[in-house]
Amino acid sequence: MTRSTTDEAAAPPLPSPKERRRLREAKSLSEEEVAQALGVTRATVRSWETGRTSPRGRKRALYAQLIAPDPDPAPAARPETARRRKRPAPERSTGPAPERSPAAAPERSPEPVPEQLPEAASPVPAAGAPAAAAEAPSPSAVAPPPAAGALASAPPGPESPSPSPGPESPSPSPGPESPSPSPGPEPGTPPLSPDEAFDALYAHAAPGLVRQTFLLTGRRSLAGESVERAFQLAWHRWPEVAVDRDPVGWVRAAAYEYAMSPWHRLRRVHRQPDAPPTEPARRALFEALLDLPPAYRRTLLLYDGVGLDLPETAAETEASTPAAAGRLETARAAVAERLPELVAAASPAEQSALLHDRLSGLARAEHVPSPPPARAVRTGSDTKARLWTRAAIAFAALLIGVTALTLHTAPTHYEAPISPAERVGGVPPRGGPQKLTAQDLELQKALTEQLAHGPERLVPRIP
Known part of the structure; x- marks a missing residue:
């Protein structure tokens, strides 16, 4: 027992289930290959990557060693690697971009791209790109998502084209409508409390998530309730x-x-979607999204709307990378039937960028309910947790009381039931007290009314 506990404590820590899948796909390993290497089934590997179970003992150490990321490159190669990890953004500038020295690359990499979604701001390791290209059924038909984020958390308003950075402004900075991707404190400031950290995350991501959920469901009230x-x-x-x-x-x-x-x-309030937009182009896109199956709609929204790459989209939708690529192609083809400008796109990359802009415009143009204050959300969560706790305690007390009452009133010994009467050898059955005959009634009356003379064993005479 001590040996097992020591081995478990000495086992290397594992990343989150979503990160396990990304690391496996980054090394171009399938579920079957990992299962064969560890001596388990494919279903076991899938349960590890979905978070239902976790490996233990020797398999845990082997699994951690198998999906461990490659060591960091040399310091001289890190600036070039950081530039390769950034996903290509759609071209918005017609002027030539000024050259930058490799020394300035590490300082430029943490800055977000203008209008970038909070959800898509975290950098994706470059190792995920080969895995997506190797497992996708048709790489030419699935283009990388644009870096410019869609469905921003800014309030709805008229769309205005983003200014093109000229030669005098080589490094655009985020505007007031594009919040910083990391709401954490700056270096040197005291750490945030849990309430402050949650409030910062809520203010940073809640408005954009409401708009995304509206595109996913077509119902404004359900979008606010879900977020x-x-x-x-x-x-x-x-x-x-x-x-x-x-x-x-x-x-x-x-x-x-x-x-x-x-x-x-x-629920009656959520049976029918809300009224579509009045503009024909946005109305066609809105109806095309709602006509897609939920899984295909979610894949299209995550890849072309939010800006996730293919492995991350597959991991969030709990599907394989080839399956996510197939869903994406089918969803794009269905939407292209309603939007002729998507068919006229020269390449999948242009089609993805155009669809990205259309989804962003549709999300910003629609009026969705504003999320409640962060403090109200925290209070509601605490209240709900207290109610569930009290309900569980009350149910447990009720169950204990019923059990105690049953034990108190239940019989302490077993009484066998009386067997039913049966006729044996022509003798009438005697299964218990029988009905008194007329002679028995006369004898009973004589015994109660007359005094018996003589020994008690003698039977009194019946007149």
Whole structure:
């Protein structure tokens, strides 16, 4: 027993389930190859990557060694690697871009691209790109998502084209409508409390998530309810969410799962989607999205709307990378039937950028409910947790009381039931007290009314 506990404590820590899948795909390993290397089944590997179970003992150490990331490159090669890790952004400038020295690259990499979504701001390792290209069924048909984020958290308003950076402005800075991708404190400041950290995350991601969920469901009230419930769940599990690699992605997955639940069809208020936009182009895109199956709609929104890459999209939708690529191609083809400008795109990259802009414009043009204050969300989560705790305690007390009452009133010994009467050898059955005959009644009356003379064993005479 001591040996088992010591081995478990000495085992290397494993990343989150979502990170396990990304690391496996970064090394171009399939589930079957990992299962054969560890001597387990494919279902076991899938359960490890979805978070249902975790490996233990020797398999845990082997699994951690198998999916361990490659060591960091040499310091001289890091600036070039950082530039390769950045996903290509759609060309917005017609002027020549000024050259930058390699020394300036590390300082430029943490800055977000203008209008970039909070959800898509975290850098993706470059090792994920070869895995996506190797597993996708048709790499030419699935272009990388644009770096410019869609569905920003800014309030709706008229769309204005983003200014093209000229030679005098080589490094554009985020505008007031594009919040910083990391709401954490600056170096040198005291650490934030859990309430302050949650409030910063909520203010940073909640407005954009409401707009994304609206495109996913077509229902404004359901979008606000889903995001509020997802943040309540995040506050209830804040120790887990605070150390997650992508807290916004954690909340986004919870909001999408709640919004796509089929049980909402039983609610009268959510049976029919809201009225579509009045503009013909946006109306066609809105109806095309709602006509897609939920899984295809979610894949298209994550890849072309939010800006995730193919492995991350597959991991969040709990599908394989080839399956996510197939869903994306099918969804694009279905949307292209409603939008002729997508068919006229010269390449999949241009088609993805155009679809990205259309989704962004549709999300910003629609009026969605404003999310409630962060303090109200935290209070609601705490109140709900207290109610569930009290309900569990009351149910346990009721169960204990019923059990005690049953033990108190139950018989302490077993009494065998009387067997039914049977006729044996022509003798009438005698299964218990029989009905008194007329002679028995006369004898009973004589015994009660007359005095018996003589010994008690003599039977009195019946007149």
